[in-house]
Amino acid sequence: MIVWIVGGRDGKDVRRGVAAVTRMRAGGILAANAGPMIRELDRFPGPNLHLPHPCILAALDGRAVAGAATVPPRAAAALRTLLLDAVRANRRLLPSSRNDAILNSGVPQSPAVLVALTCCELQRLNGEGAGGWRILEEPAQDPAIIAFGYETLKVGRAAMAAACDLVAAAAAAREGAPDLPASVAAFLEMARRQSLGITLRRVLNAAEQRGIPWQRVNEGEPLDQLVELGEGCHRQRLFGATSSRTPMMGAMIADSKRLSAQMLRRIGLPAPRNALAHSIEQAQRIAGRLGYPVVVKPESGANATGVTVGVTDRDALRRAFEAAAEQGRVLIEEFVPGDDHRMLVIGGRLVATALREPAQIVGDGVSTIARCIAEANRDPDRGTKFLNTRATIEIDDAVEALLRASGRSLQSVPAAGEIVKLRRTANISTGGTARDVSAHVHPDNRWMAETVAAMSGLDIVGVDFLTPDISRPYSAIRCGINEINTKPGFGPHFGKPGEHPDVVAILLDHIAPPGATLTIPTVAVCGRQDTAPLATAIGEALSRAGLHAVVASSAGIVSGGRLLNGTPMLGASRAGGAVLSNPDAQAGVMTMTPQRIARRGLGWNRNDVAVLVGPAGDPDDAAAMKLLASTTRKGLVVMAEAMPGLLASGVLEAAPATLVVCSDAAACATHRAAGYPSVSPGPEGMALLQPVGRAWPLAAGEHGLVAAAVALVLALPTGRGEAP
């Protein structure tokens, strides 16, 4: 099948594209050849006429996917099995209730519905916030036009072909669970590489719950884990658990295990003695000097990659050196016996201490070690590392070697209650577990961890502390700070509710004051005519309230009254970016036309006030204004002349409140009687909001009244200190 690429990302009218596809279908072109079954038609970076969130619009040849116009319930069930068993990255994730109901419905479904929901679930079940989907045209027809949400464009786009293959596999399955198509496996690999780590994901989920907006800066390398939270002057960045405040120098210290140990020892904190080895011979000399056993590790690096603990002889040293050398320069370090503690310091305060244990199993007297591992891996918290709170225990050479060292093999049967350690390192990413021991930390050790934070300047830091007893002061026993971790994963502090301190909430409180949503008041001005002068007038009203306003309009970008860029800002998404990414912005004003909203959707998720200029005569305009109204948090400001048209088209119902701007007192009274507060010129050069009775200084010019109305909806204080 050949589907024409229509629409595209350059602002061409989607509707035209859809019409073209429909024409092709009428001409019977589509059914003939095999080929791509799904094609992207367009995408929207914000709320749009199809869905209230970012989405991809695609044309789908459902018959080509499923081989029939409908898919039997058996195939839907097979699809569900595939999604749950093979697709999801985390066993705590479930399909959305709407999608689950469809998969379980027991009635035949159209391929388009299954593909659309699969597009969403492929993303959701890998931890992305995909949103919903809908079918734009009759689902039974080909090509169907589907719209589905995405969080990461790259993943959303790749989900289309994977979804088709997955649905096709389910439809073709006769009995039992079908195999996962190779293309879907490739998609999962890409999506997981691309996905945000579990620490960052949890922080963002908590941020969303607090009403803090966020976005990714870059969807691919480099810095694909970099996100921005909040708007304008409140904007904060997070890169994993690195904040805007985290200093580069601290990260450099943490990144070099040799340097960090040297600095720790300089100020009297316990750190293992170590030295860089450039050759195996040098490694042997150093190990001889330190005394076996030693630890061999890459000088920089994370997640225990290339680390060998407890090297006891020259042969083992050679192997360990070679393993570490693959990661970079090699450090030979004194072995400090003790349990591995992760001490998390945020904002200079020790907030959680977890005791980390290497992957281990407990025998039952009957099962082999291999079997116990399989059993442990059934824990729903275990799964792909970095996407789950605990990682699957993988059986590799290191595991088998450790078992051999204690005279066991995978087939040994440990006694009931016997604990068998499977690894020497306690990293969560290699299957380790952790429990909170915050209550047992000796005050000197707390002081020590907080001093490490002060020394490195790191505002968020994980201190790896080896000690046989966390409740005894570090100066009283043999112990050592093994590593300083910048961008620490919070894995050791995740668990069932109540087991650990809520480190995610603490991190969020660190970057945003409790209760703050990090948002700035924004005003959207929508009309067919040139709204730049009105936007400027609103910007002036915001300035009067002492706010640095950034105005993006057809006159360009004006920040705090100064021109930043004279190019007209027509695209809603560019205007939104110009305002929300400006570090000076304490308030923003953006203009847009209803046509533009209809074509491209909105570039941001919400605004506080929408000013609707002119009537919504055109049905398309009405739909666009309705969308804008539905994203408005405080209220609409509407000219009296436009009221009849807006009332008739139902736009006002979508908004939480509407305020009518009207110079005529009698007309105002009529609107108030209908339940709409009004703003009109009052005494002493003030604009008066009735029936509330609040006033705002009325600036000269034709837009003064509207600007005052915006200020009144936002309940801004006047900059002059007078009570508004």
Add this chain to the structure above:
Amino acid sequence: MSTARTGTAAHHGETAVLATQCFDGPNSYLPSRALLAKLDPGWIAGLADSRGRLQAGVAARLQGVLLEHFRMGRRLTLSRDTEQMLSGQPSVERAVALVTVELQHLAGERVGPWHVLGAPGAAMPPAIVLAFETRAIAMAAVGAACHLVGAACSGIDPVEHASIARFRAAVLRHGLDNTMRAVVTEARRRAIPVLRPDENRPCLQLGHGREQRSTHNLLSDRTSQIGTMLAGHKNLTALLLARLGLPTPPQAMVATAADAIDAARRIGYPVVVKPEASAQARGVRVGLDSDSEVAMAFAQARRYDGGVLVEAFIAGVDHRLMVIGGRLVSTAARRPARVTGDGATTVAGLIATLNSDPERGAKGRAAKATIAVDGEVRRVLARQGLTLESIPEAGATADLRLTSNLSTGGDAEIVDHLVHPDNRRMTELIARAAGLDVVGIDLLTPDISRPFHAVRCAVTEINTQPGLGPFTMPGRENAAVVEAMVDLLFPAGDPGAMPCVLLLGGDRAEATARALHDRLREAGRQPARAGRSGLAVGGIPSAGPPLSGGRDGAEALLCHPRADTGILTITPDAWRDHGTGLETWRVLVLRDAGLHGCRRAAAGLAAIHPCPVIAETALARVLDELPAERLILIDDGSPSIARHKARGGRTVADQDVPQRLAELLAR
């Protein structure tokens, strides 16, 4: 004890140094860091005349060698004392000391007083002791100096020798570059203490203890990691700026040469090809006019980490705008390396003449980098219809490169007075948007005096760890940048020096230190105490080893991020063998007079700083040079107390010593 033998090869200079010892602070020889080198009397005798002096003319040769080979491209000269002594016939030891000092001085190091110890015929072998700044450089310098003196006497090649190579390597590895040197000088001018706990890294610690701030090159200890990462990726920088509505060149990330050519055609020739994540113009090719040039440039650029960018070539002058602490502090207009013809010399000859400028030398150390004649130079010449053999007319200029970085031989001019206020505001906005406290912004514009939104211009890069090169060129020093950097770290007038008490002695000194520590804690301070019993900070003991002489004890106090007061105890033996890493102290306490060497150490220490001294009466005799108002004797009822009081001196009861120390510290 840090003793090491230096010198290895087959010339008689290398066995000249019998032993060296470094003191990382005041010591019994000098009141500063000092290097002691014991010289071989036999070696000296072999070089000297009967009076122990160098033959006539040898010293003058040495002077020539120093100036010719060791200036590191700077306009530095020898000190007048050195010139005077080298114009005569100094003794061998003096010559070695002078050359060691001058080698360091010419490498940009701070130098100070020096002595020759031991007279000819004395029991002690001859030795020199001299102040230094960087340990590794001083150690290498003394070896190199012996070789140079030996070479000057025997007429062999002075420069081709392992000790010289070692010295040069030490300067490059451990010395500070121009930028950091300028910061050190400015900080010292403000009496802010500067420490360099790790000579292997380009790091400085300014201020002590909890007041400390630090830099790594021009990263401050608060420069955001995320901001640094954003600046390190040119495509993300462009995204950030474009979102704000600021001018960026149209660009595309490309993966293959074919992609690069496609992108270049789409963007329109001429274009720039650069690695997405490199610094200092490495791998950057500017002004490419054809597909084949783009393909070649792509092959070059992909050798660096990260992707490759194809970017529109914006005609204009490359400006570097330094924003520090949120303010634009200076702007340099940078010009690519170029030659001006004289109608007779070839381009190659003109380049050689330029490179002979004493300001040019190793990049980062010299004011300007040497111009390397490479393929890029030939390409840029070809673009102007020239070759290396062409002879430009008198007054005609030929560009050698299209990038203006100083590291590729470019030149710079400060244009602060020309910058349009909107351009200043734009750079400050960029610094805020990227969250960077120190940033160098590259703006290509035909006219810096016109607002960025009114001309075709582009911000091509933002740089963390920018070099101050363009702002510290000789003859046009721009103190504003260095001052802003120090202001950023120490905005308040307080220089952040930690008040310290130095105690000399044994058990009694340790007991006094402990009592003072407790007293200060009760007063709400965070004292750090180091001594034979190890380290304790704010009442919390540390795990470390005993600390006394040398730098360990002092560093533990001065580097500790929580300490606000330092208490260091040192034994007389440790003072003699290691000195103390503590450069200054507010109060000196002298106890345990009965310990071996205590009297001598007490007299030496009391002479270093004009601070109050609290001492046991048994030490009063060796302190009688001290003005009475500086000396507070511990009252033990002995007759010397009465004498001291009669002279108007003060006393303190033994149990009140900690209290008195706390009072003296509080002043």
